[in-house]
Amino acid sequence: xxxxxxxxxxxGIRNVQRAGEPLxxxxxxxxxxxxxxxxxxxxxxDVSTRDAGDRLFPGLGRRERGSxxxxxxxxxxxxxxxxxxxxxxxxxxxxVLDAVSRLER
Numbered sequence: 659x660x661x662x663x664x665x666x667x668x669x670g671i672r673n674v675q676r677a678g679e680p681l682x683x684x685x686x687x688x689x690x691x692x693x694x695x696x697x698x699x700x701x702x703x704d705v706s707t708r709d710a711g712d713r714l715f716p717g718l719g720r721r722e723r724g725s726x727x728x729x730x731x732x733x734x735x736x737x738x739x740x741x742x743x744x745x746x747x748x749x750x751x752x753x754v755l756d757a758v759s760r761l762e763r
Contacts, residue, residue: 666727687729697747699733 660668667684674681685693691701707724715722 663727670727690729690731694731694733695736698736699747700736702732702734704729704731 663686671681687704687706690704694701706726707728707730708726709724710730711720711722711724
């Protein structure tokens, strides 16, 4: 039986497919640390936009909710990794994040 997260992911994929922009990349949050480690990074923090919104929005007088599916992560280049290779990987990751943000508009 699929979990709530898996059902929400499937729903999100169907939504973007209906909009004509199939989702081509995504990570399950539990696997982010390993994904980054394999590319020379250490995961520093990972928070869903829902958790971030719950923490930040009330102080700003805002009531909207973020999504539990979208996360903001901070990663650091692991010691001993060539910074040029890390920069190339970071550029690719930023392109992915930019594409995802355009899907949300």
